[in-house]
Amino acid sequence: MLLRRRRFSGLAGPLILFAIIVGMYWKLVLTRQYTWLNSPDATNLILPWFQLQASALHHGALALWDPYEWCGQPLIGQGQAGVAYPLNWILWAMPLHHTWLRHVYLNWYFILIHFQAALFTYFLCRDLKLSVPASLFGGLAFGVGPFMGSSEWPAALNAAVWAPLQLMFFFRSRRGEKPLLSTAACGAALGASWQSGSDEVPLLLTLALAALWIWNRHWKLTLTAAATAAGVSAFQALPTLQYLSLQPAVWSHPSLDTWIQNSLQPLYVSALVIPGAGDPQLFAGWTTLTLALIGLWTKFESDVARVCAAIALAGFLIPFGRFVSLSGVLYGLGGLAKDPRHALVLFGLGIAVLSAIGLDSLPDFTPRHFPATLAIVGAFCFVVVFVLSLTQGDDIHKFTPLALCGIAALLLALLLRLRAPAVCAILLAMWELGHVAGMNWVSIESGWPLLTRLSSLPAGDFSGTDRFDGPTGGTQNIVRVADLPAARALTAQRAWVVNEVDRVDGDQAVRARLSQPTPRAFVSGADPQKFQLCHDTGNAIMTSRSQIEATLPCPGLVVIRQTFYPGWSAWVDGRRAPLFEAYGFLDAVPVAAGRHVIQLKYRPLTVWIGAFLTFATLAVVLFALPRYAED
Numbered sequence: 001m002l003l004r005r006r007r008f009s010g011l012a013g014p015l016i017l018f019a020i021i022v023g024m025y026w027k028l029v030l031t032r033q034y035t036w037l038n039s040p041d042a043t044n045l046i047l048p049w050f051q052l053q054a055s056a057l058h059h060g061a062l063a064l065w066d067p068y069e070w071c072g073q074p075l076i077g078q079g080q081a082g083v084a085y086p087l088n089w090i091l092w093a094m095p096l097h098h099t100w101l102r103h104v105y106l107n108w109y110f111i112l113i114h115f116q117a118a119l120f121t122y123f124l125c126r127d128l129k130l131s132v133p134a135s136l137f138g139g140l141a142f143g144v145g146p147f148m149g150s151s152e153w154p155a156a157l158n159a160a161v162w163a164p165l166q167l168m169f170f171f172r173s174r175r176g177e178k179p180l181l182s183t184a185a186c187g188a189a190l191g192a193s194w195q196s197g198s199d200e201v202p203l204l205l206t207l208a209l210a211a212l213w214i215w216n217r218h219w220k221l222t223l224t225a226a227a228t229a230a231g232v233s234a235f236q237a238l239p240t241l242q243y244l245s246l247q248p249a250v251w252s253h254p255s256l257d258t259w260i261q262n263s264l265q266p267l268y269v270s271a272l273v274i275p276g277a278g279d280p281q282l283f284a285g286w287t288t289l290t291l292a293l294i295g296l297w298t299k300f301e302s303d304v305a306r307v308c309a310a311i312a313l314a315g316f317l318i319p320f321g322r323f324v325s326l327s328g329v330l331y332g333l334g335g336l337a338k339d340p341r342h343a344l345v346l347f348g349l350g351i352a353v354l355s356a357i358g359l360d361s362l363p364d365f366t367p368r369h370f371p372a373t374l375a376i377v378g379a380f381c382f383v384v385v386f387v388l389s390l391t392q393g394d395d396i397h398k399f400t401p402l403a404l405c406g407i408a409a410l411l412l413a414l415l416l417r418l419r420a421p422a423v424c425a426i427l428l429a430m431w432e433l434g435h436v437a438g439m440n441w442v443s444i445e446s447g448w449p450l451l452t453r454l455s456s457l458p459a460g461d462f463s464g465t466d467r468f469d470g471p472t473g474g475t476q477n478i479v480r481v482a483d484l485p486a487a488r489a490l491t492a493q494r495a496w497v498v499n500e501v502d503r504v505d506g507d508q509a510v511r512a513r514l515s516q517p518t519p520r521a522f523v524s525g526a527d528p529q530k531f532q533l534c535h536d537t538g539n540a541i542m543t544s545r546s547q548i549e550a551t552l553p554c555p556g557l558v559v560i561r562q563t564f565y566p567g568w569s570a571w572v573d574g575r576r577a578p579l580f581e582a583y584g585f586l587d588a589v590p591v592a593a594g595r596h597v598i599q600l601k602y603r604p605l606t607v608w609i610g611a612f613l614t615f616a617t618l619a620v621v622l623f624a625l626p627r628y629a630e631d
Helices: 002-024 026-030 040-057 086-093 103-127 132-143 154-160 163-175 179-195 200-216 219-245 256-262 266-272 286-298 303-323 325-332 340-360 369-391 393-418 422-433 449-456 485-490 507-514 605-630
Strands: 495-498 522-524 539-544 547-552 556-563 568-572 575-577 580-582 586-591 594-602
Touching (some): 002 026, 002 132, 002 422, 026 103, 086 103, 103 132, 132 422, 154 179, 154 200, 163 179, 163 200, 179 200, 179 605, 200 340, 256 340, 286 340, 286 369, 286 422, 303 340, 369 393, 393 422, 495 547, 539 556, 547 556, 568 586
Antiparallel strands (some): 522 580, 539 547, 556 586, 568 575
């Protein structure tokens, strides 16, 4: 009986936390009227990728290659699709509704990401010997707080959820609790962030952990963490590095104007406590911020408080872009070239742990100016709202966020005065964060224009139809000729035969040849074989995405509408055959006279090596190191 009670008490915290997160996202759980997918990125990228993977997985395969856009492109190499992230496989394996992903599963997928973030933060706080209520508050503050509560990009969210575990194992290693195992687990958690497919969030977490390990001054453990992170991330990292080596357009360095546009402005600081005053990713609320300050005030002498404060400060300053030198350095290195606001992940994690510490420190908190200051702020907000209502009564609804800020400040001042139970703090934080999390979701009654457009004009990955364009830009060999009418005209055929072939190398020479109205066939990077000139070149029919049936009266070159890319191999009648790059961007296979069956297989070596390294590293961390640490 005692054992059962202990098991229940151990599960009580996560169950309560699950109920809290579900309560925060009740729109997705209790109704079918809302979705988190009605945004440009979600409808143009996320949903088509997920639909493509779900269709492939239900046919017993994992889609490593996207055959529908830009004549094909490496899906795993692009990273952002999250192909190598095992937790995504669960969503893609769920039952389909007439071959389509179910809306309810997509909503639960989004909710469970936030629950995972909150749960890992709860584990971190409990590992720091904080109480269950304080740990629940910390989980809520991170799982639905800055960045996490407003971002809708799954790859970035999946990368961020591992940050609490990384910090937890770092503190364990610093305390000397099985340092080798804890260090390897920290690196494995960082590798899991890279597996998500995101680039900026894992890079930020890597830089933060690198700074912590340097501060820790234990080089052997630092190298262990780095090696483990590299090994776990290899499944996704190696195909991505191969993709980057070909300089794809989608990975080009964004302009300075783009970086400045995505940066926060100094006036956005008010968005910390006023919902809707600026970027919602910055909103933390009075409850979380005040408890974080109390935690820093009362426990400043501890390493945990100072580390979390440093992480939160860095995560707060970097998003202000050109106003902060550190952010400019990261932009120059390409680390935060797209969106410096991703650094708010660090800010959210730091204040979440500090707020949990502050909640446990309330009984020992003696300064009285905090409640008084909050009461003054709350009263001031209502005075401002009252004055504005007299002068701008017709637009009074615009000042609702300011009134909500005042209410939150007054309620928190009352909570601090009365030493209210932790449950009041959790409820107050839920009420505050609920003004931002999910507020941009539009009801189906108001229309989902982007999703409606996607379903009415199906193309590309979403419906499995070919198109010579796409939102991700394609590989470099496609991009260099995509604007030429002759290149687009070539993609009108699925497969054809040529027997007069030249060799053309270099971007300028390729463009010059394709600029001709009817360019003669050519290959790049290899000497063309001498084919016999035939009056009838024969024909080639693509019977499936990976098989072509060709009939040739004399030897020729079968050109296939598929992007030439490393990892592809050709087989003619069961025998390996060379692959040429035709017209500067398409696959081509030399075939002898007669009737033949050509098969194409995508088996990139980087994927196989990466998968082996990932699973081998995980096996060492999960099975070998625990036994070694016990001995």
